Every structure is written in C-alpha cells, then in structure tokens.
Amino acid sequence: MKTVGYHQVIAGLALLLMAASIMGSIGRVDRMTRMEPKATIIALNTASGPVTGTTGPAATRWSEPGDVGDWVFDLFTPPAIYLDPGTGQPLLKPRELESGTGPKPEAAIELVAIHVPAYPLQLVGHAGSGRTARGVFALTVTGETFLAAAGHHFTGPGLTLRTFEVSRPRGGLPATATAILVDELSGEEVVLTSLERKTLGPPLAAFRVIASGEQIECAEGGSFEADGFTCEVVKISTEPGEADVRFTAVGGSDAVFRTLRPVRGPH
Numbered sequence: 001m002k003t004v005g006y007h008q009v010i011a012g013l014a015l016l017l018m019a020a021s022i023m024g025s026i027g028r029v030d031r032m033t034r035m036e037p038k039a040t041i042i043a044l045n046t047a048s049g050p051v052t053g054t055t056g057p058a059a060t061r062w063s064e065p066g067d068v069g070d071w072v073f074d075l076f077t078p079p080a081i082y083l084d085p086g087t088g089q090p091l092l093k094p095r096e097l098e099s100g101t102g103p104k105p106e107a108a109i110e111l112v113a114i115h116v117p118a119y120p121l122q123l124v125g126h127a128g129s130g131r132t133a134r135g136v137f138a139l140t141v142t143g144e145t146f147l148a149a150a151g152h153h154f155t156g157p158g159l160t161l162r163t164f165e166v167s168r169p170r171g172g173l174p175a176t177a178t179a180i181l182v183d184e185l186s187g188e189e190v191v192l193t194s195l196e197r198k199t200l201g202p203p204l205a206a207f208r209v210i211a212s213g214e215q216i217e218c219a220e221g222g223s224f225e226a227d228g229f230t231c232e233v234v235k236i237s238t239e240p241g242e243a244d245v246r247f248t249a250v251g252g253s254d255a256v257f258r259t260l261r262p263v264r265g266p267h
Helices: 006-034
Strands: 040-046 049-055 109-113 121-127 134-139 145-148 157-169 175-182 189-192 204-209 215-219 223-226 228-236 242-251 256-262
Touching: 109 228, 109 242, 109 256, 121 157, 121 175, 121 189, 134 157, 134 175, 204 223, 204 228, 215 223, 215 228
Parallel strands: none
Antiparallel strands: 040 049, 109 204, 121 134, 134 145, 157 175, 175 189, 204 215, 223 228, 228 242, 242 256
C-alpha cells in the first residue's frame, strides 16, 4: 500500500479549492448575463401633453416639445404676465388687447419731450466783487437779462432782490454768486445761485395724441384719456428722457405698461 505524504495532501486540497472558486465565478457570470435590465419610469408634463419615458437599456425616446405660441421671452427681459380676472389663468397680454381687434397703446399717444419747468427768474452770472458786486439775471420766458444789485425790483415775476453776494473759494475754484429774493405776493424767500438752474416743480411729460394731434402735458401720477385708453403716467425720468405709462382700456380692468421715449422728426 502506497503512503500519501503530507505535502501531497496539501497540494490536493489547494487544487480542489481552486476548482471550486473557478466554478463559482463561472456561475456568477452566467447569472449576470441572464439578468433582465430594469427600467425606471418617468412621467413628464410638456406643452403638448403628458409624456411617459424610461431610462436604462429599455428607454423610449421622448417626443419633441410642442409649440408654445407667444410665450417666448428674451433671456434678460423680465416677462410681463397678467391675470385673467374671469378664469384666474395667466395671460401673456391683457384681455382687452389679446384679441388683436381693439385699440393699441402704440397707436394712441407718443411722447414728444420731457422738460422741467424753470423758475421765472434765473441768476446766470455776476459782475464786480465785494459790496459793488452785481448779479446778472435772466427772465426765463423772454430771455431778457438785467444787471441788478440789492433792492432791485423785478416787475414781471414780482420779485425784489434783498441781498446779493459773491463768494470766492480757495484752491482756484470759480466764484459763486448767491441772490436772496422775496416773492412780493407770498412773502416767501427765494434763493438763486449761479451754480444751478432753479426749477419750478417736478418734471413734465409732453404727449401727442396721434389721432387728433392734441398736445397734453402731464406730471408724474397724472392721467388722461386718449383713443380708447386711460393713460396714467407712472414715472418720468429726465436722464434718460422717458416716461412709464400704464394703459387701461376704457371700461376694462387689465392694464399694459409701456416705456415711451421722445419721438424724432416733424409732426
């Protein structure tokens, strides 16, 4: 009888373990190849209706997006969206304007100019210095100029010059003339300087009704009617010269906003 040595037993066990490992790997690969791919179902609502798609090997191709009509906006332009008071649904255009048959804001009025009313008298310069200094004044309406010292009476605007002085700052800066006048009607003091033009009230927007040619001046917050619209001036800007106007169709409730800038050319 042949005796099996210790080393031979160890080698035989190692071969058996190796064979078992190889068979196990082959079984796992076989099971993996027989596995059916799983798909994930995804539901998506698009403009053309609900679309159901899947991901993975069994995925189906989604349909192309449908036509969105007028609902397209520039990338950096905030959209103006309105609410239909009857249905509660969002609208791209106010109800009065979306039919395309009613009046259009662009055809109702146009902006002619933005101007700031000037005070009737302006201080435009000076002559001399010290106690002998005199101011150079100009009437806003006529452009007529006057050389006047303290105590002078301006008949047109009804003003009397109480004091006039010229200050010369250091550092080579230009001299500044200051005049204090008294309104003879109200008794109030009015201060004019040579550094700036004195205004009288807020800026005004001058509009032209396109259909009739009528000229209308309106301040910020004011309103008027033109060609089927109530036009409310929401904001007036002098730099740049423009006016934000809210148009509401007469008899309607929805509004549309337009920023108007002065037109160019003859009228």
